[in-house]
Amino acid sequence: MNMYADILVQIKSKQVDSTFTYEVPEALKEEIKIGKRVLVPFGSQKLEGYVLNLKDTCSIKTKRIIEIIDETPVLNEELLSLGKQIQEETLCSLSAIYSSMLPKALKAKAGVKINKKMVSYLFLAENKETILESTSSKAVQNILELFNESAQVLKKEANKVSSSAVKTLLKKGFLKEIESEEYRYHPSNSMTEEKKKLNEEQEWAYKKILESQKNQIFLLHGVTGSGKTEVYLQVIEEVLKRGNTALVLVPEISLTPQFVSRFESRFKGSIAVLHSSLSDGERYDEYRKILREEVSIVIGTRSAIFAPLKNIGIIILDEEHSSTYKQENNPKYHAIEVAKLRSKYHKCPLVLGSATPTLNTLARALKKIYVYLPLTKRAASSSLPEVHLIDMEAEMKSRHPILSRELECKMIEALSKNEQILLLLNRRGHSTTITCSNCGFTYRCPNCNITLTYHKTSKNARCHYCGYTKYVEDTCPNCKEKSLNYYGLGTEKLEDYLENVFPTARILRMDADTTVKKGEYEKMITAFYNHEYDILLGTQMISKGLDFKNVSIVGILNADASLNIPDYKSNETTYALLSQASGRAGRAKTKGEVYIQTFYKENYVLKCVQKHDYLAFAKYEMKIRQTLKYPPYYYLVLISIKSKYYEEAIKEAKKVKEYLSNHVSSQTIILGPALSGTPMVNKIYHFEILTKYKKDDKIKPTLKELDEIYLTNHKVQIDYDFYH
Ligand code: ADP
Ligand code: ZN
Numbered sequence: 001m002n003m004y005a006d007i008l009v010q011i012k013s014k015q016v017d018s019t020f021t022y023e024v025p026e027a028l029k030e031e032i033k034i035g036k037r038v039l040v041p042f043g044s045q046k047l048e049g050y051v052l053n054l055k056d057t058c059s060i061k062t063k064r065i066i067e068i069i070d071e072t073p074v075l076n077e078e079l080l081s082l083g084k085q086i087q088e089e090t091l092c093s094l095s096a097i098y099s100s101m102l103p104k105a106l107k108a109k110a111g112v113k114i115n116k117k118m119v120s121y122l123f124l125a126e127n128k129e130t131i132l133e134s135t136s137s138k139a140v141q142n143i144l145e146l147f148n149e150s151a152q153v154l155k156k157e158a159n160k161v162s163s164s165a166v167k168t169l170l171k172k173g174f175l176k177e178i179e180s181e182e183y184r185y186h187p188s189n190s191m192t193e194e195k196k197k198l199n200e201e202q203e204w205a206y207k208k209i210l211e212s213q214k215n216q217i218f219l220l221h222g223v224t225g226s227g228k229t230e231v232y233l234q235v236i237e238e239v240l241k242r243g244n245t246a247l248v249l250v251p252e253i254s255l256t257p258q259f260v261s262r263f264e265s266r267f268k269g270s271i272a273v274l275h276s277s278l279s280d281g282e283r284y285d286e287y288r289k290i291l292r293e294e295v296s297i298v299i300g301t302r303s304a305i306f307a308p309l310k311n312i313g314i315i316i317l318d319e320e321h322s323s324t325y326k327q328e329n330n331p332k333y334h335a336i337e338v339a340k341l342r343s344k345y346h347k348c349p350l351v352l353g354s355a356t357p358t359l360n361t362l363a364r365a366l367k368k369i370y371v372y373l374p375l376t377k378r379a380a381s382s383s384l385p386e387v388h389l390i391d392m393e394a395e396m397k398s399r400h401p402i403l404s405r406e407l408e409c410k411m412i413e414a415l416s417k418n419e420q421i422l423l424l425l426n427r428r429g430h431s432t433t434i435t436c437s438n439c440g441f442t443y444r445c446p447n448c449n450i451t452l453t454y455h456k457t458s459k460n461a462r463c464h465y466c467g468y469t470k471y472v473e474d475t476c477p478n479c480k481e482k483s484l485n486y487y488g489l490g491t492e493k494l495e496d497y498l499e500n501v502f503p504t505a506r507i508l509r510m511d512a513d514t515t516v517k518k519g520e521y522e523k524m525i526t527a528f529y530n531h532e533y534d535i536l537l538g539t540q541m542i543s544k545g546l547d548f549k550n551v552s553i554v555g556i557l558n559a560d561a562s563l564n565i566p567d568y569k570s571n572e573t574t575y576a577l578l579s580q581a582s583g584r585a586g587r588a589k590t591k592g593e594v595y596i597q598t599f600y601k602e603n604y605v606l607k608c609v610q611k612h613d614y615l616a617f618a619k620y621e622m623k624i625r626q627t628l629k630y631p632p633y634y635y636l637v638l639i640s641i642k643s644k645y646y647e648e649a650i651k652e653a654k655k656v657k658e659y660l661s662n663h664v665s666s667q668t669i670i671l672g673p674a675l676s677g678t679p680m681v682n683k684i685y686h687f688e689i690l691t692k693y694k695k696d697d698k699i700k701p702t703l704k705e706l707d708e709i710y711l712t713n714h715k716v717q718i719d720y721d722f723y724h
Contacts, residue, residue: 096331209231252301315339
């Protein structure tokens with residue numbers, strides 16, 4: 001009987017899905033399985049593709065599969081169907097979705113070949129006495145001594161003693177050699193932490209989660225330090241006892257090494273870790289630990305939501321409000337949405353944890369779609385820090401534009417008591433604008449038309465969108481006068497400033513520029529933790545999940561920058577950032593104080609941060625969202641129209657709007673087209689149309705039609721971003 005396979009062919013440079021039927025040759029019938037990758041002829045090329053379906057009839061003439069790539073399927077039944085559901089939700093191509101599910105080494109068309117790391121072990125094939133009778137070599141004796149401690153010895157170690165003796169012993173058959181695989185990644189298990197007795201609120205949350213029979217969703221809402229992680233750990237312990245596995249997502253693992261260590265110390269050896277700062281080889285190994293069912297817990301960042309764990313008993317997303325859970329490029333999936341689909345499949349609970357849940361999540365919890373589990377106090381008895389709002393208008397007048405007098409005084413006091421200080425400035429580089437005071441010349445990016453940020457260490461000006469870099473001369477490139485001015489405050493300038501004001505303090509700067517090297521972040525954090533520095537200044541990477549016992553003062557220098565971002569979520573993200581940064585103060589005995597410098601002292605977001613009252617903030621913000629027709633009251637889809645040609649982009653954007661207006665429900669609001677917040681990046685113009693709707697069955701079919709229409713237009717690219 002004939003056999004045919006539907007193959008999703010991975011065509012380079014094409015965002016569209018192309019499934020074609022191929023004949024399965026006799027010799028491959030046994031081996032072929034759905035979810036494996038194969039090599040097929042395509043025009044004059046050979047391309048990779050995924051086997052989606054097998055069948056025994058086909059009405060058209062077909063080509064034959066060339067070879068099968070995988071021993072075992074890389075996509076199991078769950079992931080295959082998950083991909084199709086994500087495609088329905090995001091309208092992205094299925095092949096892009098499958099690709100993002102897999103580590104690089106297993107992606108079709110990735111073109112990288114990663115090998116297993118093999119190591120050789122030696123073991124004795126005869127007993128020692130027999131071997132020693134045959135020789136009087138000292139080297140042989142030394143090698144045999146290695147076997148006193150264990151039956152297997154790394155060949156590498158034996159070679160160090162004498163490689164020629166090893167060779168001889170192998171040749172004579174006295175030693176045997178075996179190769180076995182060694183995993184590359186070793187978590188640091190520097191920490192030991194005991195299990196705590198849960199307090200009443202934690203206990204309640206723990207019970208509710210474990211009682212849940214089906215795919216119930218929980219919001220675990222508690223300030224930093226309220227014991228959310230302790231709840232996760234104990235829930236997982238029980239889930240594993242029941243014979244199930246656990247999937248845990250965190251925003252960025254490299255930023256939360258303490259989190260992983262805590263898991264390692266409780267569940268030694270049963271964890272695989274998946275995140276972007278692993279090497280390709282390490283990630284490949286971690287992935288195969290999961291496939292081989294050698295681990296029962298996976299901790300990872302966004303794409304770990306696709307980890308091929310079987311029998312999942314719990315899915316946890318910590319810091320569920322984090323923007324890193326949404327992929328910015330295609331496929332634009334949100335890890336929470338994928339988590340919901342997987343929890344449905346596995347009939348297991350999903351826990352969303354946060355101190356500042358998104359208003360979407362909170363609204364669903366308040367409407368009882370999710371179960372609301374509040375943790376209202378800090379677990380280890382330290383109280384929440386006192387938050388002060390400092391009016392920077394007055395400080396500007398008295399010439400203290402960088403550090404207010406109050407914060408400076410408090411810093412001096414803290415330093416004299418040998419306490420540590422954290423300063424958050426969410427902007428890297430030295431200064432944000434370089435302008436000539438003589439002729440008005442300003443350094444701008446030729447690709448993106450934004451001002452270039454000055455980086456003092458490298459003496460160059462850089463575009464933070466596209467990476468364009470220009471060396472900065474001492475004189476103005478336009479009028480040749482020595483009159484360049486450096487405006488705007490970045491972390492480098494702040495560092496200079498602090499070194500002047502606090503000449504004896506030990507100052508550490510952390511931002512994307514000082515932490516490029518692998519492992520640098522962890523090193524710096526550890527050094528600050530061990531009090532090798534007094535002041536830590538940095539971008540938001542210093543605000544996350546860190547637990548410093550000796551920090552008494554937290555200063556937030558430009559809270560307003562985040563408030564002024566033109567995005568409907570800017571209040572929400574500002575609250576999250578400020579409360580997360582504030583949470584770093586007073587984690588232990590020292591009482592914490594937080595100083596927020598602002599020009600908007602009366603702003604309600606800041607007022608609520610000051611009172612630690614997230615629910616009050618949320619209530620207020622919800623009203624605004626309702627009035628302005630934003631989530632959680634409306635769904636949004638942002639349609640991007642991009643082109644190298646300005647005229648073409650605007651023309652097509654107008655056509656898209658018209659098409660939408662003619663096809664979707666009349667209740668749906670269509671705004672735009674307008675130039676996007678980043679109007680030009682890398683010489684590509686970017687227009688947007690924003691669509692708001694409550695219920696509109698016609699939206700997705702219409703967008704799909706538009707997709708088809710623009711498939712053949714090579715001048716304009718169109719794509720969608722859904723906000724649920
Ligand atoms: P979160 O994840 O909400 O920030 P953690 O679980 O990290 O909170 O807890 C904060 C601190 O309180 C940790 O040092 C933790 O060991 C401790 N802790 C958590 N729960 C308890 C408890 N029930 N009793 C005593 N200490 C606790
Ligand atoms: Zn640029």
